[in-house]
Amino acid sequence: MKFVNRDTRLELLINCELINRLEVYGKEKYPNEFGGLLLGKYINSNKTVVIKDTLLPKKYKSSRYYFERGSNGLKELLEQYYANEGLVYVGEWHTHPDNAAVPSQTDIRAMKELAEDKNVLINNPVLMILEIQKTDYNIGIYFLFNGKLLQYILAESE
Template sequence: MIVKKYKNLQLCFKRQLVEKMTRITIHHYPNEYGGFLLGCYADDFTRLYIKDFLLVDKYTSSSVEFRRELNLKIHNFENIFQETGLYYIGEWHSHPNASAWYSLTDLQAMNDIVSCDTVQLYNPVLLILSISSNKLLDFNFFIFDNGRLVVYE
C-alpha cells in the first residue's frame, strides 16, 4: 500500500491499481484516456482508500485532451455504492509524452465537479499518469481544495 499525504488526510492505494491503469492508457497511446476513481474513507476520515476505477465508453480524445461523457446506464454510482460500498471520489486520465501535472482544463473540470448539484463531492481527487508509448513515466494525485488542485506528497 502506497500512502501520500495532504494536510491531515492520507491517500492510500495499491501500486497494482496504477499499473493496471497504465496498461490501459498505453493501449490508447498516443491519445489521452481515463475514467473515474472509486474509493472509501476510513471511519475517522483521516484516510481515503482508492480501491478501483471505471472506464468510460463515450469520450473524445487526442494527444492533448480527454473529455468523457457520463453514461449513467453504465456508471450508476448509487448502485455501485450499494453493491460495493465504494464512492465516486474523482477522475483519472493520462498525459502521453507530457508531465503528470494538471492543466487549466483539468482544474476547470474539477471545479465543474464541485459545482455540480447532483455530484455532492467537495474535494475530488485527480490522478494524472504521464506515459510514453510503452511505460509509465510519472504520476501525481491531486486534491481539489478551495478552488485549487494541490498535489499529494
C-alpha cells in the same frame, strides 16, 4: 501505496495493482489521452481516501492533448458499486501522453466545476494524472481543497 499532503494532513491510499491497471489502460490508448472515474471510500473521519477501483467510460472523445469522458451508464454502475461494495465516486484519472503528470488549466477548471456540481457529493475530488510514455509512466495525484488543487506526495515508509 500511501500518499499524503503535508499541509492538510489528508491522505490517499491506493494499491499498486490498480495503478498498474490504469497504466495499461493508458498505454492501450497511447498516444491519445484516456481516463475514467476513481472509486473508493473515505475513512479516518474523512481524512483518508482509499481508492479501490476505476470505471471506464463507454463513450469518450480523445486526442493527443484532449480527453472528455462520456457519462452514459455510469450512474447505474456507480449505484451498483455502492450497493455491492460500499464504494463511491471520489474523482477522476486521465493520461498525459509524453507530457508531465501536472494539471493543465483545463484540468483545474474541470475539478472546480466538479466540486460545484450539485449532483456530486464530494468537496475534495481527487485528480490522478498519469504521464504515459511508450516504455514508462509517472504519476501525479491532486485534490481540490478550498478552491485550489493541492498535491499528494508519496509518504515515506514508516
